[in-house]
Structures are given as C-alpha cells and as structure tokens.
Amino acid sequence: MADSAFESRIEQALEDETLRRNFASALGAFAARRRSVFPDGRALERLRTQAAAIRDRALARLPELLEELESRLTANGIRVHWAETAAVGCRLVLEILEAHGVRRVVKGKSMVSEEMHLNAFLARHGIETVETDLGEFIIQLAGETPAHIIVPAVHKNRAQIARLFQEKIAGAPYTEEVTELNAIARRTLRERFREAGAGLSGVNFAVAETGTLCLVENEGNGRMCTGVPPLHIAVMGIEKVIERLEDLPPLLRLLTGSATGQRVTTYVNLISGPRRNADPDGPREVHLVLLDNGRSAVYADPELRATLRCIRCGCCLNHCPVYARIGGHAYGTTYPGPIGKVLTPQLLGIDRAGELPFASTLCGACEEVCPVRIPLAHLLRRLRAEAVRSPASRGDRRGSGRPDRLERLAWWAWGQAVQRPSIYRAILAGGRWLGGLLPPVGPLERWMRTHAEPRFSRRNLRRILRRQGIPDA
Amino acid sequence: MPEPRARERILARLRAAPREIPPRPEAEARPPAAPGPETAAALEAALTAMRAEVHRLPGGRWAAELRERLAGRGLSELLYFPGSPWAVELEEAWTPAAQDSPRLVAWEGAVEDFRGRLFSAAAGITAAAAAAADPGVLLLRPGPEEPRLLSLVPPVHVVLVPAERIYPTFEDALADGSFAPPLAANLVLVSGPSKTADIELTLAFGVHGPRELLVFILA
Ligand code: SF4
Numbered sequence: 001m002a003d004s005a006f007e008s009r010i011e012q013a014l015e016d017e018t019l020r021r022n023f024a025s026a027l028g029a030f031a032a033r034r035r036s037v038f039p040d041g042r043a044l045e046r047l048r049t050q051a052a053a054i055r056d057r058a059l060a061r062l063p064e065l066l067e068e069l070e071s072r073l074t075a076n077g078i079r080v081h082w083a084e085t086a087a088v089g090c091r092l093v094l095e096i097l098e099a100h101g102v103r104r105v106v107k108g109k110s111m112v113s114e115e116m117h118l119n120a121f122l123a124r125h126g127i128e129t130v131e132t133d134l135g136e137f138i139i140q141l142a143g144e145t146p147a148h149i150i151v152p153a154v155h156k157n158r159a160q161i162a163r164l165f166q167e168k169i170a171g172a173p174y175t176e177e178v179t180e181l182n183a184i185a186r187r188t189l190r191e192r193f194r195e196a197g198a199g200l201s202g203v204n205f206a207v208a209e210t211g212t213l214c215l216v217e218n219e220g221n222g223r224m225c226t227g228v229p230p231l232h233i234a235v236m237g238i239e240k241v242i243e244r245l246e247d248l249p250p251l252l253r254l255l256t257g258s259a260t261g262q263r264v265t266t267y268v269n270l271i272s273g274p275r276r277n278a279d280p281d282g283p284r285e286v287h288l289v290l291l292d293n294g295r296s297a298v299y300a301d302p303e304l305r306a307t308l309r310c311i312r313c314g315c316c317l318n319h320c321p322v323y324a325r326i327g328g329h330a331y332g333t334t335y336p337g338p339i340g341k342v343l344t345p346q347l348l349g350i351d352r353a354g355e356l357p358f359a360s361t362l363c364g365a366c367e368e369v370c371p372v373r374i375p376l377a378h379l380l381r382r383l384r385a386e387a388v389r390s391p392a393s394r395g396d397r398r399g400s401g402r403p404d405r406l407e408r409l410a411w412w413a414w415g416q417a418v419q420r421p422s423i424y425r426a427i428l429a430g431g432r433w434l435g436g437l438l439p440p441v442g443p444l445e446r447w448m449r450t451h452a453e454p455r456f457s458r459r460n461l462r463r464i465l466r467r468q469g470i471p472d473a
Numbered sequence: 474m475p476e477p478r479a480r481e482r483i484l485a486r487l488r489a490a491p492r493e494i495p496p497r498p499e500a501e502a503r504p505p506a507a508p509g510p511e512t513a514a515a516l517e518a519a520l521t522a523m524r525a526e527v528h529r530l531p532g533g534r535w536a537a538e539l540r541e542r543l544a545g546r547g548l549s550e551l552l553y554f555p556g557s558p559w560a561v562e563l564e565e566a567w568t569p570a571a572q573d574s575p576r577l578v579a580w581e582g583a584v585e586d587f588r589g590r591l592f593s594a595a596a597g598i599t600a601a602a603a604a605a606a607d608p609g610v611l612l613l614r615p616g617p618e619e620p621r622l623l624s625l626v627p628p629v630h631v632v633l634v635p636a637e638r639i640y641p642t643f644e645d646a647l648a649d650g651s652f653a654p655p656l657a658a659n660l661v662l663v664s665g666p667s668k669t670a671d672i673e674l675t676l677a678f679g680v681h682g683p684r685e686l687l688v689f690i691l692a
Pocket of ligand 1: 258309310311312314338370371374
C-alpha cells in the first residue's frame, strides 16, 4: 500500500460531506445506545474484566482448546479443516463445494471471509455467492467492501440505497421507504435461500467443551444460510475458540451491548452438528475451516497476543475520532478503525501496513470502551515504534507520518538542547518573543494546514511557580 | 489435501510461543436461581420490549384457548409438526375446523419434499424448551420433534413456552437439561421478530425471519 494512496484516500473521504454525515449520525447513535444498555458503570467494568480474563485464558490454552474443539466437533459430525493462509482456506472451501457440485451459495456476514477475499475467489471459479445480510447485500450490489465490521453499509444513506436497488434489482421501484427497501431485499433473497446448494457463514465463538459453533445475528439470514441448504461451511479464525459453554453468556452480553447497544440479538444460533438421522431438516453436512493467516505469528509475542482477544464488536470504531471522520474505506484494509490499525500491520507485515498505526490521535477512546480490554493505544505506540525501526521507513517518506531525515535531525537537535540548560532557556525566551512569527514553511506548513498555529505564552511557567513559592524542579 | 501438515504446523507455532496459563476467571458469586412466578412476568416485559406479542394461556385447555386467540387475526393457516409432543392436543382443539381460525396444516416428511409448501406457509407453531427472563430469550431446540425451519421461514412464528421452564437469567438457564451434553445439533435463542437496522439505523421487522413473534406462556 503506497503512502500517497492512503493519504489521498483520507483526503477524499474528508472532502465527502455526505459520507461524513452518514458516519457521524450512525456512530453517535451507537455510542448513545451502548451507554443506555450498560447503565451501571461498575457492573460494566466488572463484566469487561471477566470477559478479558475469559479470552485471556482461552488464548493461553489455544493449542489445547483447538484440539479439544476439533475432537468434539468431529464427534458431533462436523468436519474440521485447517488452513495456514487465506489462499489455502479459499481452496478448501472451493474443494468442498465442487465435491458437492454446488454452483450457487448463500452467505451470512463474516469478516474472516472478507479477509480471505472468498467471494471473488469463488466467482473466479464459476461459483456465485450471494451475501444475504442486508448491509452486505447492499455493498455487494454496489461492488464495495464493508465500511464497518458490524454495519457494512453504514456509509450509505437511504437515497443512495434506493438508487442502487432500482438500478441493480430487476423490477425494483425507486423508494426511500426503509420498510419497502427491506421488503425488496427479502423478496430477492428468499428465492436464493431456496435454491442455494450451500450456505457459508462465519463464527462468533466456538465452544471447545461441547463442540459448538455460536453465531449471533438479528435478521435470520444466518439461520437461513446454516439451515436451509443441504451443506453448511463455516469459516473461522483460530483465535475464536472459548473454553466452556458458561463463558458464552458474559461474552454475548458484552458483544451485543458494545456492538449495537442491544441487550441481546434476535437470534443466537448454536450449531453442534449436521442434521441427525430422525431430523426432518437441517444441513446434511457441516464443515468448519479454521484459518490461521498470520494469527499464530501474532500469538508468538505475548504483548501483541492481546490483539487476538478481539470479539469484533466494532465498538472501538464507533468511538474513534479518526474513523468517524474518514470512514471505513479510507483505511484500504479489511479491518478498519483502531482494531484494524493494530491487527492489519501484524497480519500483513509492518512494511506493508506500517503507516496505519500513525492514523491515530492516541486519544485512548478505543481502549476505554473495548469490551475485552485490549490495550489498543499502547499497541498502537508499540507498532509505531516498530514501523519507524523497520527497513521500509528509511529515507524520505513525506506524509507517511513516519520521520524523515529532517524530522530525525529536529529530534536530535531537541535532544541536544534539553540537555544544556542555557541553550534550553534561550530557546524558551526566543519562543516567547518570536513564536508568533513562525513562518508556514517546510514541515510547519503541513502542520498548519490542519492545525491552529501554536501560540506561545509570554509568561514563563518556571517563573510563575517560583513566584508562588514552589521550588524549581 | 495439505490439511494434516497445516494442522501440525499451526499447532506447533502456537505451542512454541511463551505462555502462562491464568486460572479460570471467577464469575460473580451469585447462587443460581430457579424458575419462579416472577420470572414469567419479567420475560413478558423483556420480550414485549423486543416487539414480540406475549399472551398467557391456562394450563388445562391451552389448545382451545390458543385457537380462540388466533381466530380473527387474518391468519390463513398454521403449520405444525405432527411429531411434536403436543401435536395431538392441537389437532383435537382444531376439530372440527372453523371458518374464523387458521387452518391447521401438518408438516409432511423431510424438508426436501416439503420445501415449496414451507416457503409459502403463512404461520408456523413450535414450542420453546426453556426461556430466560434476562435478557429475554426463548430457547428453541429443533430436532426429531421439531424442524429447524418451522420457527424461521413462515412470516409469523407462534411459540409455546412452559412457565415452569422460564429461568431468571441466561446464566441460570444453562442448568436446564437442554444444555446437558451432548448438545442438540441446533439450539437457538430467540428474543423477538427478525429485524434489521442496516439502512440508516432505521429498525425494520421481518427482513428474513418472521415478521411477528406470538408468544404463548402456558401456566
Ligand atoms: S478491539 Fe475491542 S472494541 Fe475493537 S472490535 Fe475488537 S473487541 Fe471490539
């Protein structure tokens, strides 16, 4: 990813007022709903501590839990496949579909499948995949990627969606009535559910103890995808496993509360096997693809491992001042917002996505709301340091947020100055009298384009303190 | 297939990482609570807040009462599964058929032969195995006695809930026999009608699953 491309996407997003309005109103509403669903602050903090501990312990026992999960799932009749990379994961899904002669697939929302670019891969092999979550359906029609990990079409308003439906769905009239738009989607997708040869889904949590895949949703499309077609294939990152069934309730409460401010979603779907002999319906076969795709490398570092606690609630996006202004697409990655800035450089490599951690104010809002207490701001700082040290950051990288030669020189000079009191005082005095005359040139020009000009106080803090009788430090 | 080696390599990488295993986190110390009379009222309030419609039925002649309550709602038919434990009571209450109540239609055979009929059905009836007042969920346990799709595909879902299986919380409900291993191939928690807010966060019902959820608590 070129730095200039990232910058220009940011600038484009900032200039798009409709986009900014669409994001601002949605995110504000999410934040307010979250506050109202967790009215008791102390209870929320206890719940967060508990959830972080559940995820921590599950990660600490990850290899054992994955084995336990596999053996329980297998005993339950679910076939388990392992994929080290996205490419292998896609291949595995394709092989299962081809073995069943499936050409048409219905799909529930899954960020892992986005990470794998599964739809495009299957399309190249002649398999049509229809997204059935309303938000995903909208962006699939538009040929876009999700702008948010929970509400993929959050960047579009109803007029934009109305035009899209009219253009792309045969026989659909132009309507801005949300109920009408929903009815159009329902009609269009019902047929797809009936005809599909397979359903694809993600997984929110996998319970090792019982061999159960847990999927949460509001629309019922997930139950359709996993219940109507004769074949169900689920894809899941290896970090999603939890130890016991009793770990589910607290995680579910936090997930839905943090994501959409709901007490509970409409459906929590617990799948522990394909249709059994006497069952009148359900899929004949259920497969699970466990995807690594860089996660085991993240796991290797005990500090960065906290990233894998993530339950993909999207709450850090909703509270991020940068995400709220530039939206999800500007990041140019599958996972946007704070979690994306932390996860992506680890999955893709610091040399390919090292500028992402710099697109942050380090305000810490993400960390304050994260239901599993991932130290996002701390991890951002650590990844920044790594990006600076990485070989890719050598040389002039103007605009990347990484230090170029001039910046390094400035820091060196500052280091020299603060170690010599007389020089330091002289600079302070100079700033006091000449600070107002800073010319907007060089790096200062860039800074001043987006920031107010710094104003230097005429009064010296040390002198004020001394006058108040506080001894000079 | 490259799978076996992939599995070993992934597990080996995970095992090679330094790790310390913390103790299992303690849940808040709280004695598990059993179903009681207040829990039904709490469940009713929670489900109603999620736009479900909740009714109470007397234990004895619930089926006849159900039929009366469903009459005059404009429901053309009600799909049920003949293999369910309460099918006989339902059939008896619906004999003889009457104009004003929905026609009782039996699910026939396996879904492969019934799919067309299922997708055109106006309403379906199932039972909940248990429920939890907080956060307001019904536990469906499809299996040999209840198709998965009967509670999902028809636009109206009628569901019977035995009052004595309403637990105060989801955490408490885990003590229910429904969660004893091995788990049913499918368990579903339902809190209301299908909904979405994917367009401008405007709430709309019945996007893929049922538009209406009619809950009948059996005393
Ligand atoms: S990092 Fe935390 S807040 Fe962000 S999506 Fe993951 S769990 Fe949610």
